Structures are given as C-alpha cells and as structure tokens.
Amino acid sequence: MSSHWMPAQPGEAMVDIDTPALLLDLDCFDANVERMMAAAAAAGVRVRPHAKSHKSLQIAHRQIAAGAIGVCCQKIGEAEVFLGGGIRDVLITNEIVGLRKLHRLAQLAKLFSGARLGVCVDDVGVVRQMSLICAEEDAELDVYVELDVGQNRAGVATPEEAVELAREVMRHPRLTLMGLQAYAGSAQHRRGVPERRDAASRAAAKAKQARALIREAGLPCEIVTGGGTGTYLYDARSEVYDEIQPGSFALMDFDYARNEHDADVPQFDHALFVLATVMSMRGDRVTLDAGLKAFSTDCGPARPAFAGWQVRSVSDEHTVLTRVDDSGPEMRIGAKALLVPGHCDPTVNLHDWIVAVRKGKVENIWGVDARGAVF
Amino acid sequence: MSSHWMPAQPGEAMVDIDTPALLLDLDCFDANVERMMAAAAAAGVRVRPHAKSHKSLQIAHRQIAAGAIGVCCQKIGEAEVFLGGGIRDVLITNEIVGLRKLHRLAQLAKLFSGARLGVCVDDVGVVRQMSLICAEEDAELDVYVELDVGQNRAGVATPEEAVELAREVMRHPRLTLMGLQAYAGSAQHRRGVPERRDAASRAAAKAKQARALIREAGLPCEIVTGGGTGTYLYDARSEVYDEIQPGSFALMDFDYARNEHDADVPQFDHALFVLATVMSMRGDRVTLDAGLKAFSTDCGPARPAFAGWQVRSVSDEHTVLTRVDDSGPEMRIGAKALLVPGHCDPTVNLHDWIVAVRKGKVENIWGVDARGAVF
Numbered sequence: 001m002s003s004h005w006m007p008a009q010p011g012e013a014m015v016d017i018d019t020p021a022l023l024l025d026l027d028c029f030d031a032n033v034e035r036m037m038a039a040a041a042a043a044g045v046r047v048r049p050h051a052k053s054h055k056s057l058q059i060a061h062r063q064i065a066a067g068a069i070g071v072c073c074q075k076i077g078e079a080e081v082f083l084g085g086g087i088r089d090v091l092i093t094n095e096i097v098g099l100r101k102l103h104r105l106a107q108l109a110k111l112f113s114g115a116r117l118g119v120c121v122d123d124v125g126v127v128r129q130m131s132l133i134c135a136e137e138d139a140e141l142d143v144y145v146e147l148d149v150g151q152n153r154a155g156v157a158t159p160e161e162a163v164e165l166a167r168e169v170m171r172h173p174r175l176t177l178m179g180l181q182a183y184a185g186s187a188q189h190r191r192g193v194p195e196r197r198d199a200a201s202r203a204a205a206k207a208k209q210a211r212a213l214i215r216e217a218g219l220p221c222e223i224v225t226g227g228g229t230g231t232y233l234y235d236a237r238s239e240v241y242d243e244i245q246p247g248s249f250a251l252m253d254f255d256y257a258r259n260e261h262d263a264d265v266p267q268f269d270h271a272l273f274v275l276a277t278v279m280s281m282r283g284d285r286v287t288l289d290a291g292l293k294a295f296s297t298d299c300g301p302a303r304p305a306f307a308g309w310q311v312r313s314v315s316d317e318h319t320v321l322t323r324v325d326d327s328g329p330e331m332r333i334g335a336k337a338l339l340v341p342g343h344c345d346p347t348v349n350l351h352d353w354i355v356a357v358r359k360g361k362v363e364n365i366w367g368v369d370a371r372g373a374v375f
Numbered sequence: 376m377s378s379h380w381m382p383a384q385p386g387e388a389m390v391d392i393d394t395p396a397l398l399l400d401l402d403c404f405d406a407n408v409e410r411m412m413a414a415a416a417a418a419g420v421r422v423r424p425h426a427k428s429h430k431s432l433q434i435a436h437r438q439i440a441a442g443a444i445g446v447c448c449q450k451i452g453e454a455e456v457f458l459g460g461g462i463r464d465v466l467i468t469n470e471i472v473g474l475r476k477l478h479r480l481a482q483l484a485k486l487f488s489g490a491r492l493g494v495c496v497d498d499v500g501v502v503r504q505m506s507l508i509c510a511e512e513d514a515e516l517d518v519y520v521e522l523d524v525g526q527n528r529a530g531v532a533t534p535e536e537a538v539e540l541a542r543e544v545m546r547h548p549r550l551t552l553m554g555l556q557a558y559a560g561s562a563q564h565r566r567g568v569p570e571r572r573d574a575a576s577r578a579a580a581k582a583k584q585a586r587a588l589i590r591e592a593g594l595p596c597e598i599v600t601g602g603g604t605g606t607y608l609y610d611a612r613s614e615v616y617d618e619i620q621p622g623s624f625a626l627m628d629f630d631y632a633r634n635e636h637d638a639d640v641p642q643f644d645h646a647l648f649v650l651a652t653v654m655s656m657r658g659d660r661v662t663l664d665a666g667l668k669a670f671s672t673d674c675g676p677a678r679p680a681f682a683g684w685q686v687r688s689v690s691d692e693h694t695v696l697t698r699v700d701d702s703g704p705e706m707r708i709g710a711k712a713l714l715v716p717g718h719c720d721p722t723v724n725l726h727d728w729i730v731a732v733r734k735g736k737v738e739n740i741w742g743v744d745a746r747g748a749v750f
C-alpha cells in the first residue's frame with residue numbers, strides 16, 4: 001500500500017524534487033544530534049532517542065553511530081521494524097494490552113532474544129497476563145514500571161504503587177524488572193522556562209522517590225528512563241534519570257520552537273520541512289500542492305519558511321497562501337515553497353520517504369520504515 | 376513501508392479486532408451508497424464518487440457496481456492505483472504542475488489508453504506544457520477547465536477566462552476538451568440550510584454561464600462536473616451539473632454531520648469509526664491506544680460513539696477520556712471503545728486497512744490501496 005514512487009534521486013537539486021516531499025536538512029540534523037549527544041555525555045546520561053518521531057532506520061542508525069544506546073518506540077509494529085533493521089536495544093515506552101498484542105510482543109521478544117526488548121506496565125492484571133503469554137511463547141521481556149510524573153495519561157499514580165507493581169513483576173521469572181519509565185509529557189511544551197524547569201524537577205523528584213522506595217524494598221531499579229526534547233537537559237542534570245528519550249530534537253517543529261529559550265540549554269534547529277509546489281495562482285493568492293495529507297495540523301498548519309506570505313486555509317491536498325507584504329519571494333506556478341511543520345511526529349507519519357538534502361542537493365532518500373505502524 | 380500486520384480476520388467478533396483499527400459498518404455504508412445513487416438517478420445525473428475519501432479499490436468497485444460511472448481522485452499516484460485496479464474512468468479533479476508530474480501523468484494515460492483519464496487545468500502555460508509532454512510520451516488526456524465557483528483555491532476566475540482557456544485546450548490535438556470542473560468546496564460545510572443552498576446555487580449559476588459562453592464560442596462542453604456531500608442534491612437538481620463528485624457520503628464524519636439537516640435532502644449515516652482499546656485507567660480517566668496517528672484532528676479529535684465520556688486530550692498514540700456522567704459504559708483495561716472521526720479523508724489516509732464489519736462481525740479486510748499517494 002505504500003507508494004513505490006520516489007520523489008527524488010541522489011544528486012538532484014532541491015528544485016527538482018517532486019512534491020509534496022518531506023525534506024531533512026542533513027547539516028541541521030547532524031548538528032542537532034551532535035548537540036544532544038554532547039549535552040547528555042557532559043551530564044553523564046545515556047540517550048535513547050524516541051523513534052516514533054522519525055520512524056526511520058537510517059535515522060536510528062545515525063543516532064546510534066553518534067552515541068545513542070538504542071531507540072524508544074510506542075508500538076509493537078515499530079519495534080518489529082527497528083529490531084528487524086538491526087537495532088539491538090528497543091524500549092516500547094507504552095503499555096501493551098490485550099491477548100493479540102501480548103502474543104505478538106512475546107513472539108517478537110523470542111525472535112530477537114539476542115537483543116533487548118523492553119515494555120512498560122501500569123497494571124497488575126496486564127503483568128500477570130504478560131507473564132503467562134511469555135511462558136506460552138517461551139519468551140522473556142524487560143519490564144519498566146511506568147510512574148505518572150505529571151501527565152495523567154498512563155502510569156501508576158504513586159511511588160508506593162510503583163513498589164507494589166515492581167514487586168509483582170519480580171514474581172514472574174519471564175519478566176526482568178529493569179526500572180522506571182517516568183516521562184513528563186505535559187512538561188515538554190510549557191512555554192516559560194521557570195514552569196518547564198519546575199515541571200521537570202517535580203517529575204524527577206517523584207521518580208527519585210519511587211526509585212528509593214523500590215530499592216528500600218530490596219527490589220532492583222537499575223534504570224530510570226524518561227525525558228523529552230523540551231526538558232532534556234533538566235532531566236539529564238537531575239541525577240535521577242539514567243537515560244533520556246528525546247525524539248523531536250533531531251527534526252524539530254515550530255511547536256517546540258515556541259518554547260521560551262533557556263540560555264543555559266543548547267537548542268535545536270529546524271531540520272524537517274515539507275516542500276510544496278505552487279499549482280495555482282491568482283493575484284496575491286497562491287495554492288500549494290501540500291495539505292492535510294502532507295502535514296499534521298494538530299499544532300496548527302505548516303508555515304512558510306519564508307517571509308511575506310501566510311496560510312489562509314488548508315484542505316486535504318492544498319494549502320492556500322496569501323501575501324502579507326512585499327518582503328517575501330515572488331511566486332509563480334511551478335515555484336517551490338518550503339514549509340515548517342507544526343508537529344514533526346504525525347507529519348513524518350504521513351510520508352513514505354524522507355528526502356535527505358545537504359546544501360540544496362539531494363544526498364539520499366530514506367524510507368519512513370515504520371510509517372503507519374499503529375498496531 | 377506499509378504494515379503487513381492485519382488487525383482482524385473475516386468471521387471474528389468486533390471485540391477481537393486489534394486496535395487502533397479503522398472500521399467500516401457495511402450496513403451503513405451500503406445504505407449510504409444506495410441513497411446517493413437513488414437520489415442522483417432521480418435527478419438524472421451521474422455519480423463519480425471522490426476516491427480521495429476512501430482510497431480503496433474495494434470501495435470504488437462497490438460504488439461502481441451500485442451505479443457510479445468511475446471515480447475522482449486528487450493525485451497521479453491515486454489515479455495509478457485506481458486505473459491499475461481496473462477502474463476504467465478516472466478524473467483527477469486537480470491541477471497537475473511540473474515536468475516530473477506531467478511526464479508521469481502522460482505515461483499513465485499512455486499505459487491505460489483504453490481507459491478514460493481526465494485532469495483539470497487553470498493555466499495556459501500548463502496546458503501548453505501538458506500538450507508538449509503528451510506528444511513526447513505519445514499520450515492523450517481528457518481535460519476539464521476548472522472554474523472557481525466560490526472556493527478561491529484553484530480554477531480560472533471568470534466564465535470569460537474559462538472560454539479563453541477552453542479555446543487554448545482546443546488548439547492541442549493530444550488534449551480532449553471535456554468540459555468544466557466546478558467544485559464549490561467552501562459551500563459544503565456551510566452549516567445553515569439556506570446559506571448552503573445559496574452557495575451551491577451561485578456556483579451552479581456561474582458554471583451555467585461559463586458553459587453557455589463556451590458553447591456560444593463554438594467549443595464543446597459536454598460535461599459539467601463538481602459537487603460534494605454537503606450540496607449534492609442541490610447540485611444534482613441544478614440542471615447544470617452532468618455528474619456529481621461526492622466522497623464523504625459513503626463513510627461520513629462528524630464534521631459533515633454538523634451541517635443543519637435539510638428535510639428535503641436524504642442524509643447519510645456514520646459508517647466509519649476508529650476502534651480503540653483502553654490501555655490505562657485510573658478512576659474516571661481512561662487512556663485509549665488511538666491518537667494523532669489513528670485519526671486526524673483538523674475538525675477536532677475523534678469523539679466517543681457512546682455517552683458519558685468526553686475527550687480530555689490527544690497525543691500521538693493516545694486519547695484520554697474523562698467521565699462526564701453515569702450515562703455511559705463502565706470502562707476497564709482491555710475494553711474496546713468506538714470513536715467517530717471528525718474528518719474521514721485524512722483519517723482513512725492514516726490506515727493501511729479498513730476492517731469491514733456487519734452486525735458486529737468482521738466480514739472482510741480491505742486495503743487502503745492509495746494510502747499515502749501524495750505525489
């Protein structure tokens with residue numbers, strides 16, 4: 001069902017890329033990855049980048065070559081792609097529920113028993129079912145107890161409940177208790193620096209308390225994992241997190257760019273764009289060939305990466321721009337327009353290909369290998 | 376890049392379907408299609424359903440079996456899928472711009488020279504380029520002059536310009552002037568009946584005038600095509616449109632359901648749903664395993680198809696529901712939840728499979744064959 005049609009070939013100029021194409025500026029991408037790895041290394045934490053943002057084996061392998069220890073993902077289908085593509089350490093930062101999914105997960109763990117495959121839990125019933133199914137499938141799994149550190153989306157509510165669930169995990173020989181998942185999702189996009197820093201600090205304090213209680217109970221808690229692009233350096237310097245899970249940093253989007261800049265924290269540049277073509281034009285209205293099926297709008301429509309034009313409307317396959325003033329480029333039918341997506345993760349998921357460009361030339365075309373892996 | 380993982384097998388119960396899955400209620404779907412065909416037949420117009428909504432060969436063939444004359448689509452990649460899958464009459468209701476795309480389009484027309492392939496134009500330069508490339512590729516194309524009938528997104532502005540462009544098309548022997556594309560996109564979701572009816576009526580009047588002028592100029596205008604789910608019966612009864620292009624009617628979404636009901640116009644029922652599973656729960660908060668990668672949010676997040684619960688937040692792979700009152704179902708981890716998408720087209724595009732159910736049982740699993748065909 002994915003398209004065989006590739007929008008470009010290596011060596012081509014940007015102007016020749018078929019549209020709407022997902023573009024990755026490799027110089028920016030490389031710099032983003034380097035910046036993250038250097039900051040994490042300086043703080044003494046490992047980086048396990050979230051692969052739900054890019055869904056691409058090429059990107060995962062590049063991040064690992066730059067120092068990442070593996071990847072995170074959200075879905076079993078993503079884990080299949082990354083394990084199958086040679087990544088040896090994959091953590092599903094999510095609860096997996098239901099017989100069908102648990103069998104699939106256990107089969108995957110069995111198939112890649114030489115690699116590490118981890119999963120999160122927040123419910124005792126699911127832990128027991130997971131254990132039974134692992135026995136049936138002759139599989140073993142790494143397990144992280146998810147602790148809710150502020151998002152109220154998943155995870156046990158209190159450090160005490162984390163101890164109880166950790167104790168339960170220890171009762172099941174097929175499950176290896178690795179530690180805590182403690183992701184403060186709601187902290188990532190707090191715009192002001194003090195609020196963001198405080199939210200991260202509260203999350204770390206709660207995770208620290210849970211780790212202490214688990215260890216006091218004589219249970220192992222080797223790894224506390226969590227953190228995202230918005231709070232990564234607060235997490236890394238918290239002395240609580242052993243590894244951080246940022247995803248968007250490598251690509252960036254304008255929603256993350258809206259966060260107030262903290263002068264103490266290295267920032268990341270837009271590396272991800274949607275390239276579109278002007279397909280209709282009248283006066284000061286131009287219509288681009290990229291719409292809701294080329295970028296997500298949950299954080300607002302993609303924005304022109306150039307001055308003088310603004311988005312008037314977006315429909316399935318079109319974005320209409322109108323002229324604001326004369327500061328921008330002249331437009332004509334066939335002209336290319338670079339857009340900055342609002343939210344990188346669901347935007348990448350709309351594309352089969354990432355066109356990797358450097359200094360205006362196509363260097364490579366990478367598959368979005370785990371595109372559409374919703375199961 | 377698409378997933379080999381199928382969420383269900385024929386004969387299974389709904390409760391066993393893997394999630395998040397795109398569900399089609401076949402009884403509702405069949406009734407929607409039948410209703411549209413009957414209304415159009417009574418008004419004496421043909422139906423060319425828009426395949427951008429469903430992107431599925433199975434659905435296209437069913438609509439044709441019910442009386443549709445072919446399909447519309449927006450992209451060359453979609454036309455490839457539908458022509459390749461045996462549909463003999465495909466209209467791209469969109470302008471195709473750029474050498475790369477025009478060559479691909481001409482090659483497709485050549486490959487399927489026994490079928491009809493149409494495309495829209497609104498620019499004289501593109502018409503000339505299309506003609507040259509058709510000659511190079513030894514191809515012929517059906518051409519529709521797009522007239523802007525209120526959306527201000529594409530199309531020539533005036534009936535007079537439509538005549539000029541039609542005259543230009545006639546100069547190119549590889550291009551067959553078929554008539555007018557006149558789609559009043561902005562009329563479809565006007566909520567009040569009088570406004571919607573008026574917008575449709577203004578669109579039809581402008582198309583009528585353009586057709587008259589084209590014919591007065593001694594040029595052919597065999598077909599006026601356009602219209603959508605929101606205005607289909609006004610279009611069909613206008614005595615201007617020869618064929619209508621509704622897409623959403625077969626699936627439906629809550630954005631179309633928001634339109635004020637016109638007692639004179641047969642309406643359509645929700646046939647499309649996203650099925651999710653409760654993967655985490657605490658008190659009156661439940662977290663589902665379907666998020667931004669399982670439904671689009673451009674018309675708002677998907678809504679529970681059941682009472683007593685409302686959406687609190689949506690993230691990439693999660694939707695959090697909170698309890699409103701006691702009128703709804705009790706929830707537990709592993710329970711299934713049916714959601715109604717806000718906008719069917721970009722929601723379908725997120726899935727590889729449509730699980731076709733009838734009376735609570737899986738009848739079939741259909742591919743979303745043109746998923747991701749952005750080029």
